[in-house]
Amino acid sequence: MKDNGSTKYDLLIERLCETFGALYQGVTIDKNWLCERFGIAERTAYRDLARLAHVLDEVSNGRFKLTANLLPSLHAGHLAEFASFVGVAHLFPHHDGQSLRKRMNNADNIAIHGASSRENQQYGDLMNSLDNAITFRTEVTCFYREKNRRLQPYRLINHYGLWYLAAVEQGCLKSFELARIAEFASTQTTFELEADVVEELETTSGIHFGKRTEVTLHVSAHAATFVTRRPLFPAQRLLKEHKDGSITIATAIGDQDTLFRWLRYWLPDIRIVGPATLSAAFTQDLQTRCEPALHEQLQDA
Numbered sequence: 001m002k003d004n005g006s007t008k009y010d011l012l013i014e015r016l017c018e019t020f021g022a023l024y025q026g027v028t029i030d031k032n033w034l035c036e037r038f039g040i041a042e043r044t045a046y047r048d049l050a051r052l053a054h055v056l057d058e059v060s061n062g063r064f065k066l067t068a069n070l071l072p073s074l075h076a077g078h079l080a081e082f083a084s085f086v087g088v089a090h091l092f093p094h095h096d097g098q099s100l101r102k103r104m105n106n107a108d109n110i111a112i113h114g115a116s117s118r119e120n121q122q123y124g125d126l127m128n129s130l131d132n133a134i135t136f137r138t139e140v141t142c143f144y145r146e147k148n149r150r151l152q153p154y155r156l157i158n159h160y161g162l163w164y165l166a167a168v169e170q171g172c173l174k175s176f177e178l179a180r181i182a183e184f185a186s187t188q189t190t191f192e193l194e195a196d197v198v199e200e201l202e203t204t205s206g207i208h209f210g211k212r213t214e215v216t217l218h219v220s221a222h223a224a225t226f227v228t229r230r231p232l233f234p235a236q237r238l239l240k241e242h243k244d245g246s247i248t249i250a251t252a253i254g255d256q257d258t259l260f261r262w263l264r265y266w267l268p269d270i271r272i273v274g275p276a277t278l279s280a281a282f283t284q285d286l287q288t289r290c291e292p293a294l295h296e297q298l299q300d301a
Contacts, residue, residue: 015040016051023055023066025097026077030063123163123178129186130156130165137190140167143183144176151176152191154198159207166201166209173197175207205234208255215253216273221245223269232262248273260285 015038023029034045049056049064056064065071080089080097089095092103120127133140133153141150151167158164163178200209216239219227224247228238233251240248253259260282263270272279 016048019048019052020055020066023052023064024070024072026065026071026080027096028059028063028065118161118179120163126178126181126184127156127163129184133186137193139187139189139191141183141185141187142176142181144181149176150187154193155201157207164207166207168194168197173200173209175209204254206254206258208253208258210254212252212254213256213275213278215251215259215275215278217249217251218271218273219247219249220269223266227270233259256281264289 018037019029019034027033029049031042031045031049034040034048035042040048052064055067055070057067059065077097080095080100083089083092083095083100092100130140130153132138134155137152139150139152141148143149149169151165151169153165153167154173155166156163157166157175159175164175165178165181166173166175168174217233221244224245226232227236227249228247233249233253235252237250238247239250242248251259256278263272263282264286272282
């Protein structure tokens with residue numbers, strides 16, 4: 001039977017090995033991480049940090065990573081960073097690198113059906129050029145929708161599988177689909193980032209920029225389950241739950257055509273409560289679309 005000293009020594013070795021393994025996978029540690037992970041006192045955590053000091057780099061006050069020359073070129077931490085970068089980390093209950101790698105080891109047990117994308121290989125050079133222009137804040141020129149454009153590029157955005165450039169043209173933030181950009185060229189002219197443009201990019205969901213309209217929608221009890229399970233509208237907020245199971249929600253839109261497409265899909269379960277002008281515009285749009293089809297059907301009858 002091992003004596004207490006030997007047992008403590010074994011626990012120390014196991015603790016340091018597990019800590020080093022986590023560091024090797026890109027994890028940042030501090031005394032709180034050690035205390036929570038191993039159930040040890042703060043004094044013991046400080047001792048462990050001192051024991052590992054020769055292989056640690058301090059990244060902020062009291063927080064440490066494995067020194068750069070010991071980190072592998074690709075580790076599980078990068079997997080978590082990539083999942084966050086492409087916006088899929090939220091799909092999993094735990095999205096640290098080790099948990100994601102475990103899911104990948106059992107990939108046959110999981111199926112993920114997400115938004116599809118066109119083949120983007122042909123846009124590689126254009127994306128590299130735009131990435132450089134965004135980094136160094138240089139204006140670009142191109143031919144887009146039968147017009148010559150001069151743009152200040154801010155961000156590349158992938159929206160439902162398609163790549164767009166968010167750029168300022170003549171003081172207005174707009175989106176430009178990469179597939180439609182022709183005759184692209186970089187310039188030597190630099191520009192300063194506008195704080196209001198950056199804020200709009202950070203707060204806007206999608207590719208439609210500019211003034212946004214607050215819209216109130218009534219959702220039937222049948223559709224409420226789907227709408228609350230996964231938000232269908234940008235910045236969707238629940239305003240009221242009704243006794244019959246229906247709900248009233250609010251959203252902010254910058255493009256009414258996108259809203260109208262969703263409403264046509266969900267007819268008659270979702271309707272506009274306000275503003276009245278937008279409700280009237282949707283009714284008119286629906287009549288304009290339906291009248292030719294109804295007229296054709298009556299002629300065939």
